[in-house]
Amino acid sequence: MKHTTSSNTQIHLVSLGVFLALALIFSYVESLIPFYFGVPGMKLGLTNAVVVILLYLYGPRDSFLVSVLRILLAGFMFGNAFSILYSLAGGILSFLVMLLLVQTKFCKMIAVSVAGGLSHNLGQLLLAAVLVKNYNILFYLPVLMVAGIITGLLIGIIASAIHARVAPLTKD
Amino acid sequence: MxxxxxxxxxxxxxxxxxxxxxxxxxxxxxxxxxxxxxxxRGGAVEITVDGKIFGTYPLEKDQVIPITNKKGVVSNTLTIKDGKAYMSHANCPDRLCMHQGRIDSDGQSIVCLPNKIVCTVHSDTKPDMDVMTQ
Structure with missing residues (x-):
């Protein structure tokens, strides 16, 4: 019995590592795509798919861990201190919003991802406004909100399609 | 299934x-x-570096403004031409500010996050004297 438990923990740990690697690859792919909409720092948010799926598969603790580690590692590899700060602000706010929606079972994955995408952009923009000490950049807010909804919708569709296929495999 | x-x-x-x-x-x-x-439209463009006002320049006059950072190094260059301002040079790797277009109406801005530079158009601010005589 004891043997089974420890091997389950090991499988769990290895799966988290694989998910983290996947999130990092998504970060890298994103940094290659010049996805530019006239607003600086806008991204597709592919890594959010991993965070959403993990939130459903393994729960908040593991999802948060992978999300933060992904931001730190990707920041050191492809970004700088500032991009880490902006990503952290967006990542943590969107994680909290998504956690709330998932825990209260308010809505399904697609809507969770939409709310996540929107709050990610919101968090980044608010931190940028505070750091640059200029509130005019809040003019980008509506554009970023719409952008976050659209990218969140796409990511949500992808994430729920993946989750439906992956979830049966992780059942112990 | x-x-x-x-x-x-x-x-x-x-x-x-x-x-x-x-x-x-x-x-x-x-x-x-x-x-x-x-x-x-018109007015002046105010440049702030790291939250501090670097200078205010009228949009009527065509000019090239080198923006220096704390170390005195020119990090960006703002060009005013035909009543519109745009970032003509930036030393950061992504150069997003250079793609933010030309600004000429009140409240519009160009932001360079890596160098913490914000250029905002204010139509009601008169350019202050000491900047004009500089």
Whole structure:
């Protein structure tokens, strides 16, 4: 019995590592795509798919861990201190919003991802406004909100399609 | 195994997404209305570096403004031409500020996050004397 438990923990740990690697690859792919909409720092948010799926598969603790580690590692590899700060602000706010929606079972994955995408952009923009000490950049807010909804919708569709296929495999 | 749309998205999800979409569209509309109401062209462009005012320059005069950082190194160059201002040079790797276009109406801005530079158009600010005589 004891043997089974420890091997389950090991499988769990290895799966988290694989998910983290996947999130990092998504970060890298994103940094290659010049996805530019006239607003600086806008991204597709592919890594959010991993965070959403993990939130459903393994729960908040593991999802948060992978999300933060992904931001730190990707920041050191492809970004700088500032991009880490902006990503952290967006990542943590969107994680909290998504956690709330998932825990209260308010809505399904697609809507969770939409709310996540929107709050990610919101968090980044608010931190940028505070750091640059200029509130005019809040003019980008509506554009970023719409952008976050659209990218969140796409990511949500992808994430729920993946989750439906992956979830049966992780059942112990 | 067949899956239906209902497994992925419920009515409440659709309502939430629509609500957020309508909310941001309202924001967009409000900002647009605010923008057109305050669309006094011309005026001056104010440059701030790290939150401190670097200088204010009138849009009427064509000029090239080298923006220096704390170390005295020219990090960006703002060019004013035909009443519009644009970032003509930046030393950061992504150069997003150079793609932010030409600004000429009140409230419009160009932001360079790596160098912490914000250039904003103010139509009611008169360029201050000591900058003009510089």
């Amino acid at each position: 067949k899956r239906s749309m209902r497994d992925y998205i419920s009515k409440r999800d659709l309502f939430l997404i629509l609500f957020l979409l309508v909310l941001s569209c309202l924001f967009l509309l409000a900002f647009q209305i605010y923008h057109t109401m305050h669309k006094a």
